[in-house]
Amino acid sequence: LAKTTQPVSMDSYEGQEVNITCSHNNIATNDYITWYQQFPSQGPRFIIQGYKTKVTNEVASLFIPADRKSSTLSLPRVSLSDTAVYYCLVGGPPGYSSASKIIFGSGTRLSIRP
Amino acid sequence: DTAVSQTPKYLVTQMGNDKSIKCEQNLGHDTMYWYKQDSKKFLKIMFSYNNKELIINETVPNRFSPKSPDKAHLNLHINSLELGDSAVYFCASSQGGSGGPYFGPGTRLTVT
Numbered sequence: 001l002a003k004t005t006q007p008v009s010m011d012s013y014e015g016q017e018v019n020i021t022c023s024h025n026n027i028a029t030n031d032y033i034t035w036y037q038q039f040p041s042q043g044p045r046f047i048i049q050g051y052k053t054k055v056t057n058e059v060a061s062l063f064i065p066a067d068r069k070s071s072t073l074s075l076p077r078v079s080l081s082d083t084a085v086y087y088c089l090v091g092g093p094p095g096y097s098s099a100s101k102i103i104f105g106s107g108t109r110l111s112i113r114p
Numbered sequence: 115d116t117a118v119s120q121t122p123k124y125l126v127t128q129m130g131n132d133k134s135i136k137c138e139q140n141l142g143h144d145t146m147y148w149y150k151q152d153s154k155k156f157l158k159i160m161f162s163y164n165n166k167e168l169i170i171n172e173t174v175p176n177r178f179s180p181k182s183p184d185k186a187h188l189n190l191h192i193n194s195l196e197l198g199d200s201a202v203y204f205c206a207s208s209q210g211g212s213g214g215p216y217f218g219p220g221t222r223l224t225v226t
Contacts, residue, residue, distance in 0.1 A: 034213070043118075043204045043217030044157065085155070104157035 004088045009109040018075045020108050022088030025069050033064060033071045036087040038107070044087060048073070083112045117141050118218035120205050126224045127195055135190045135221045137205030146188035147206040147215055148180060157204070163188050195225045 005023040012018045024033070032051050036044035048055055048062045050071070055062040061074040075082060085107040118139045127133050139146060145164040151157045161180045162169045168180065177193045192199060202222050206215035 036217075041220070041222075043206075043220050046214050046216055049213045087157075103159075106154075106156065 003103075004090060004105045006086075006088050006105065006108045008106070009111070011111045011113065012078055013113050014079055015077055018078050018082070018110065018112075020073045020075075020086055020088075020110070021070055022073070023070045024088070024090045027068050027090050028092075030092055031090045032092070033062065033068075034089045034091070035060070035062065035073045036089065036104075037082075038085045038087065044104075047086075078110075078112050080112050080114065083110060085109050118205055118207055118216055120203075120218040120221050122221060123219065124222050124224075126226065128226055129195055129197060131195050132191070132193045133195060133223070134192070135203055135205075135223070137188050137190070137218060139186055139205075139207040139216075139218075141207055141209070141216065143207035143209040143214075143216075144185060145208050145215075146182065147208075148188065148190050149204040149206060149217070151202045151204060151220070153201070160190075161188075192223075195223075197225050199223060200225045 006020060010020060032049055034049040035047045037047050038044045048057055048060050050062045050064055052064050052068060063072040073086060087104050087107040089104060121136045125133060145162060147162045148160040149157050150160055160171050160174045160178065163180055163182050179191045180188055181191060182188045188205060190203060200223055202220045204220045205218040208214040
């Protein structure tokens with residue numbers, strides 16, 4: 001099972017771009033990279049998922065280098081409401097059997113200041 | 115429109131009791147899950163359930179049993195509750211190729 005390493009915490013200011021990098025040196029060939037956001041007393045919220053290169057949606061961008069041993073979640077122009085814990089996960093292709101292989105780490109606690 | 119919903123949101127009970135947590139998803143997903151988040155905030159998968167096939171995490175005690183009356187529901191029954199069962203339990207669902215799993219709001223279980 002691929003283990004992930006990400007910063008314990010990060011601070012930034014409103015309006016800034018925030019990049020959170022995750023290391024996953026032993027990612028398997030068929031593993032996908034997924035990022036979640038979690039607010040206190042709420043369930044994790046799916047943000048973005050990718051396999052290689054770059055993925056962008058209305059919330060964030062995910063950059064994955066060619067060796068796939070790391071990934072970077074990019075949040076453009078953050079606001080106070082982006083203060084949360086962000087989890088990087090690697091696991092099998094989207095599908096029920098692979099979910100059992102997805103392990104949540106301790107996440108990155110992002111704090112946004114005015 | 116809540117995609118994945120759970121009831122109750124809070125559950126306080128005594129050791130030895132049997133309790134259930136209900137989960138419903140209106141996303142049309144074919145797979146549902148139960149996760150447990152402990153006091154250290156680590157999220158661990160307990161079960162995944164697809165088309166009547168159950169995948170069990172071997173670390174989950176057999177006091178925990180998921181039951182799925184239909185594709186949109188996956189309930190969690192817990193027998194003989196123990197203090198260590200206190201945690202937040204999250205239901206989730208996914209559909210192959212659609213990202214996720216997508217999580218519900220959680221049920222905070224406190225065993226006294």
